[in-house]
Amino acid sequence: xxxxxxxxxxxxxxxxxxxxxxxxxxxxxxxxxxxxxxxxxxxxxxxxxxxxxxxxxxxxxxxxxxxxxxxxxxxxxxxxxxxxxxxxxxxxxxxxxxxxxxxxxxxxxxxxxxxxxxxxxxxxxxxxxxxxxxxxxxxxxxxxxxxxxxxxxxxxxxxxxxx
Amino acid sequence: xxxxxxxxxxxxxxxxxxxxxxxxxxxxxxxxxxxxxxxxxxxxxxxxxxxxxxxxxxxxxxxxxxxxxxxxxxxxxxxxxxxxxxxxxxxxxxxxxxxxxxxxxxxxxxxxxxxxxxxxxxxxxxxxxxxxxxxxxxxxxxxxxxxxxxxxxxxxxxxxxxx
Numbered sequence: 001x002x003x004x005x006x007x008x009x010x011x012x013x014x015x016x017x018x019x020x021x022x023x024x025x026x027x028x029x030x031x032x033x034x035x036x037x038x039x040x041x042x043x044x045x046x047x048x049x050x051x052x053x054x055x056x057x058x059x060x061x062x063x064x065x066x067x068x069x070x071x072x073x074x075x076x077x078x079x080x081x082x083x084x085x086x087x088x089x090x091x092x093x094x095x096x097x098x099x100x101x102x103x104x105x106x107x108x109x110x111x112x113x114x115x116x117x118x119x120x121x122x123x124x125x126x127x128x129x130x131x132x133x134x135x136x137x138x139x140x141x142x143x144x145x146x147x148x149x150x151x152x153x154x155x156x157x158x159x160x161x162x163x
Numbered sequence: 164x165x166x167x168x169x170x171x172x173x174x175x176x177x178x179x180x181x182x183x184x185x186x187x188x189x190x191x192x193x194x195x196x197x198x199x200x201x202x203x204x205x206x207x208x209x210x211x212x213x214x215x216x217x218x219x220x221x222x223x224x225x226x227x228x229x230x231x232x233x234x235x236x237x238x239x240x241x242x243x244x245x246x247x248x249x250x251x252x253x254x255x256x257x258x259x260x261x262x263x264x265x266x267x268x269x270x271x272x273x274x275x276x277x278x279x280x281x282x283x284x285x286x287x288x289x290x291x292x293x294x295x296x297x298x299x300x301x302x303x304x305x306x307x308x309x310x311x312x313x314x315x316x317x318x319x320x321x322x323x324x325x326x
Contacts, residue, residue, distance in 0.1 A: 002309050003192040004246050010211025011322040018320025020203070025256055027202035029166040037218040037234055039190035040183070044207050048173025051208070055200040058221045060234040066279045067230035071200055071223040073269065073277070079256055083167050093188055093242055106236070110302045114236070116229045139273045146165050157181025159174040 023052035035087035036062035061094040063119040083146040186215035198250035199225040224257040226282040246309035
């Protein structure tokens with residue numbers, strides 16, 4: 001049994017209890033969240049989201065790269081979202097290494113240096129501000145009146161806004 | 164009051180009830196999930212995940228682009244995950260338009276054609292297989308023994324494996 005097999009057992013239970021089969025495609029709250037992939041950051045739990053409420057976009061660090069711009073453009077232009085919430089978190093892995101070291105490690109093992117930025121950072125707050133700035137600077141995202149960024153504390157469970 | 168303000172109220176309640184402040188950084192189940200951002204797809208709910216269990220990576224369509232390869236490379240190489248679960252879902256927005264139409268609409272409005280692929284698709288199952296193939300083909304992801312793809316039914320709450 002793999003961990004995946006165990007999770008499929010949970011999924012079967014979820015399906016048995018499922019009652020939300022008639023929700024519309026556009027998110028009810030008109031919100032898109034961009035958050036780190038970290039296992040300790042339960043976005044539905046923290047924000048009290050339920051099925052149908054909000055788009056949830058996640059990656060290593062909660063970075064805003066072309067793929068998040070793509071997702072946010074689709075979210076706003078085709079599916080009606082109007083607010084964006086960015087979430088980074090304390091004890092993030094992206095604080096513990098550098099782009100250069102990670103690329104060098106991969107190049108040493110595989111012979112190929114990744115062509116993409118690794119998106120490591122040294123300050124949570126500065127990277128939240130930078131992520132907001134990338135959204136604000138994008139010509140592809142039409143609605144920027146409510147783009148707010150936060151740091152989630154994995155120790156305390158709190159969300160603190162970055163100004 | 165914005166929707167964001169309402170969600171911050173939920174976050175305050177989550178923090179008051181929070182008891183999981185001592186979890187380690189590496190995901191307990193050694194699993195990374197790549198899923199669509201769709202509001203109806205509650206990844207923690209469907210898979211029965213709890214805080215600390217698994218990395219969750221999400222974007223429009225659950226596509227595997229360079230940013231997901233980046234996140235999966237970090238997940239496996241630095242944080243010890245070994246299995247990957249891909250989740251697309253029925254009634255996906257990415258089935259309802261084309262790359263060309265979306266890019267033309269943005270170009271007409273902004274004067275700038277997005278340089279990235281929009282990652283629309285016409286078959287859920289084929290795109291799941293293609294996403295698995297992108298992971299399998301990547302030199303940057305070391306562990307590929309368990310890369311499994313699924314279609315989630317937003318109508319029934321079920322998860323069906325794509326073979």
